[in-house]
Amino acid sequence: NAERLIDYYYEPEPAARLAAYINYVCPVDGVRDALAKLDKDAASNPLIIPDKEMKEKSRAFRSLTPKEETAYEEKFARLTGA
Incomplete structure (x- = not known):
C-alpha cells in the first residue's frame, strides 16, 4: 500500500539510491552516510x-x-473558472 511505500523511501538506504538517481534534495535523516557509500560526489x-x-x-x-487557505482556494477557483 502507499503508506508502506512511503515508509520504505524514508529509510536512509532507499532514500540515498533515489537521491543519487534523481539528484534532488533529500529530506531523510541519515541519508548522507548511506549516499556516501553509493556515490561520494553525490553525498x-x-x-x-x-x-x-x-x-x-x-x-x-x-x-x-x-x-487563508480558504481565501486562496476561492481566488484560485475564480481565476481558473472552476
Missing part, C-alpha cells in the same frame, strides 16, 4: 544535501491558516 552535492551556505540562501514558507 557532497549541495543540491542533494544542502550545505550551510545553501541553507543560508534558502527560506522556508510558513503554513497558511485555514482562513
